[in-house]
Amino acid sequence: MIPFALVATMTGSVLMADNPIDTQLPNAPELAGYGDMTVGVRQLEMVNPGQIDILSIEPDAARPATFPTYDRPLTVEMWYPAEAGATGDTSMKAFLRDGATEVTLKGRAVRDAAPAGKGYPLILISHGYPGNRFLMSHLAENIASKGYVVASIDHTDSTYRTQAAFGSTLVNRSLDQLFVLEEMAQMTDEGGDFAGLYDADNAGLIGYSMGGYGAIVTAGGGVTEASVGYSWGGPHGTLGIHQAGSDTHNALPDARIKTAVAIGPWGMNTGFWSADGLAGIQIPMMFIAGSQDETSLYEEGVRAIWENASGLPHALLTYVNGGHNSAAPMPAPKESYYFSEDKGFNISEHYSDPVWDTVRMNNIAQHFVTAWMDTHLKGDSEKATYLDLVEVSNAGVWSMNEDGTPKEDHSYWKGFAQNTAKGLKYEVKSAAK
Template sequence: MTRTSVVTLPLAFAATLAGSALMAENRIDTQLPNAPELAAYGDMTVGVRQLEMVNPNQINILAIDPGADKPDPLPTYDRPLTVEMWYPAEQGATGDTTMKAYLRDGKTEVRLSGRAVRDAAPAGAGYPLILISHGYPGNRFLLSHLAENLASKGYVVASIDHTDSTYRTQAAFGSTLVNRSLDQLFVLEEMAKMAAEGGEFAGLYDADNAGLIGYSMGGYGAIITAGGGVTETSVGYSWGAPHGTLGIHLAGSETHEALPDPRIKTAVAFGPWGMNTGFWDATGLSGIRIPMLFIAGSQDDTSLYEKGVRAIWENASDLPHGLLTYVNGGHNSGAPMPAPQESFFFSEEKGFNISEHYTDPVWDTARMNNIAQHFVTAWMDAHLKGDEAKASYLDLIEDSNAGVWSMNEDGTPKEDHSYWKGFAKGTAKGLMYEVKGAAE
């Protein structure tokens, strides 16, 4: 073997490896054979569009020195927000179905593949609007599997990049505490204007009939937006929002009482944060004004479960609130998209394998995503579309493992059949679904 051949073969092999990484599909639209019924994509072609918004004259939390005297007036700035919008598009539209997104390390850009066609012409009218709010840190693509799936079923979905809270802009936590709910409501208002004004998206969706989905800190924000007020103790945390700026969300305050928007009819919160650190109590959570679905892993070590998400659900207001639990699942239960291929590396800077941001030690991510797609579809269809048939998918025995499969030869259920609706025989395992609160 010549020196040339010795050098060339490793280079060719390295090029092949590099090429395979560059060509990674990183699909967000995986549908496993055991996916529950309502996880399936709808019949609509989906489009996707990037929007840029600016919320003027917002408190500039990053410009406030917690160790100095409180500035008067508080510094302000124009707060930029990038939004990714998925929507029903002209049937049969074709084009680019990839998205570029950064990984948890904030440096590596990857390609994601789905079914939504970039900048496709919208089609139809009057669809419900859903807002999506990521965790800290996160980005607008973290729940893209759910956004695209819902859009195929007749929703317009706006997913927010929260400034100071994305992988590339992560900054002082106080900014997230104060701004998360404000961002959600600002984007709702901007989307409402876009639908009302003349233009390509006029009339496409009904912003008066809106839902909200939040993950982790997005779930924290969703609780505030829904009417849950934070505790006085949390307003005073030295490590939280400086100089009492979180007081605008204090339970019982005039500013918080004026915050909830009647256009938002329901919300879904994946692993909502804050109960474990004293941001919520029974008084604040009693202020929730809309039905909420909480989704959690029973081994969540970030928001916690018994003293975290489950305690939020138990103390929420007397409305129909659901709790879906992935038994033995962690903080990532249901929400994050499958880990991109390029994320499987250890980051010395972050101190962990980047793929851990997306994965769970016990549950397969695509499986968790399919279950979440099923339940969120049933929940949103019931609350935003008034679809009573979909509500029946939420009328379940609490423990999925206890369900009995008992069918007649003609496929109709026998009297003792209690298996979770929408799940094929043997596929409803390791889940709990509970409901509290009075009927609407």
Template sequence: MTQRAITTMPLALALGMTGSVLMADNPIDTQLPNAPELAAYGEMAVGVRQLELVNPGQVEILSIDPTADKPETLPTYDRPLTVEMWYPAQAGAAGDTTMKAFLRDGTTEVTLTGRAVRDAAPAGEGYPLVLISHGYPGNRFLLSHLAENIASKGYVVASIDHTDSTYRTQAAFGSTLVNRSLDQLFVLEAMAQIAGAGGDFAGLYDAENTGLIGYSMGGYGAIITAGGGVTAASVAYPWGGPHGTLAIHQAGSDTHNALPDARIKTAVAFGPWGMNAGFWDAEGLAGIQIPMMFIAGSEDDTSLYENGVRAIWENASDMPHALLTYVNGGHNSGAPMPAPAESFYFNESKGFDISEHYSDPVWDTVRMNNIAQHFVTAWLDDHLKGDADKAAYLDLVEDSNAGVWSMNEDGTEKEDHTYWKGFRQGTAKGLKYEVKGK
């Protein structure tokens, strides 16, 4: 390890290094004192379990030579997908609450700690299902803070490891472009079959009432799954899906017109990628057929903001769509878990400090996570549970800095009170929330 690597590592780790890095707890469940109201964990115990799924007969993008003539028959394979499932568990569940996950460097395995008990017995029935789809690269634990949080409030969450797109399996980008939405839809169907079969999870959740959360390339996939079709130009990119394999997602194609799956009622997209690279236009985005919340940083230098995420929101269909903006936040706004302690080192082969994959130059990560937990809870409760009370948390003045705190002595609001609901006095700063559509 270089001297630069040691000096950029937290002091507690650097002092304890004797040939290996000390193990850290890396909590994903931190709640700051100024966290907004709906960020708080729910009353339910949470379990977590790993599932191994296989999607048979999928086109094997990595085996296609884009420089050679198109073969008469495209190669296929059985595509493996690992899923981490968080769910409401029996009260008093106790046991292992750690998770093993690899860092962005693809080689360092770390321990994450939360509140979910490994393989705890599930409890209840009929919960909404939520799918989580990470970025490129990423893994199923990247949004674990959000998965565990909403599971405690009565959701079953299935977070996907997308083959060819994880830290350990990162491969040609064309595979991610073609497979991202297909993976989401396959996992939905697989989860529906699990809930309908006998066993621990029979009846636990209702796959007919599903939400989808995607970050970056997961957000790209969520837009496709929601009905947004990609452009003809993007199908033809030489660095994209080889030999037109992305055409299955092109706006107006028969395959894409079959979307969205009626079981998916709403979606949340953090920093969705693609507008910046010509994958979306007004015609394709008009195909979105479910309400969506978009979450972005105004200084996103990966998906971009004005010509990226905001442009997606502005061009989306007439369905209700919201845009939550972390002012001065970057691409990591709200989605990634806090940077594990072991990630604070400069990786020579990657050319950057690994912690940068999780963090933001301006915003505190836990603060961003708590805000995301608050808004995603309100959005999902409104759209998947029909909880009309939560809609009040989404009826806000656009600029949080413009909100007025005006309360009576008995704690009731005065007529001129416009402060963001659920935020304590002085804590709703640096955010914007805008809504379009009917």
């Protein structure tokens, strides 16, 4: 059989793929559904001046007296509530994991629609290594429809097309997140491009894999002394700015970020985190993981991060038997269904899971992120009830009266229809260590 990507190449635009990011399955949990607001989307270009140029530092040479600097470019995709009834282009152009194939994604957000409303919470999204700002577009668009402004970052040196030395990602990930927060804050000031549209003082952060690593750093988790010295990490100790207990890291957390969600956060498995460093986390966090995560690991990875995090309320949502791609990536674009000789794997594997259906994973993530962010950024106590669950979804008891009200022994996961809460765990650790 001829691979789809080859057919598309042979026939040009005749077989333009339909790659929806907004699919809702019949068994999607309640809060996964789109909100009532029309959504707009636009591209923003930002430049962070005077940043250490990690790529220009030779790790094997003598430490330079001063590190070279450059103006670091960052592209951001912004989803936001728009004027009701806005119409227009709802497609997005994105590159695949191969770094070469450009595809069209289809959602509901209208390109460059006029913003509407005031004072929405701001959420930053930070992709993995490598990734891009569209990798979690399903989640960005979904929560924007519920009254959030979402800024998803293309991290330079870490995208599919700019992937470079890993040390740049280690050093810059949290710095990028906080720089974009500040730039977004300036744009909503009086006279700014989006004056009053959102409240940058009431912000959340969502990070996947290396984005989750960055979210932990941004939240106050400091890396270990050992990781600062890794030969394959930040050259000549440049990662030391994020070391636990250092003056630079103590000054890093920004009070405007009130909460974070870290999906498959990386680093525990390679010695970047310790109990002392994770005790520095200053905001409540929800961690999301697959119990068979082969990249960040589970028991000795994401779960260990959650167990060692500070004494604030922290939650862990587990996709039982899910891998590293649990929850975060959008559905694999059809053009990705081919084996890359250069990468050594089927490109679609970058977006998919061997066990879980991607849309099902996305819908569950949309549900829980909505409940978490509404609780922590909007003070919605009703949404907090969607997080008050028996730990193992399979153990929940469905017990309802004929009129649809729950009986006393009803313990099924709120928001999930009967027989649909399967293969999940939700645990909360709130007691101070």
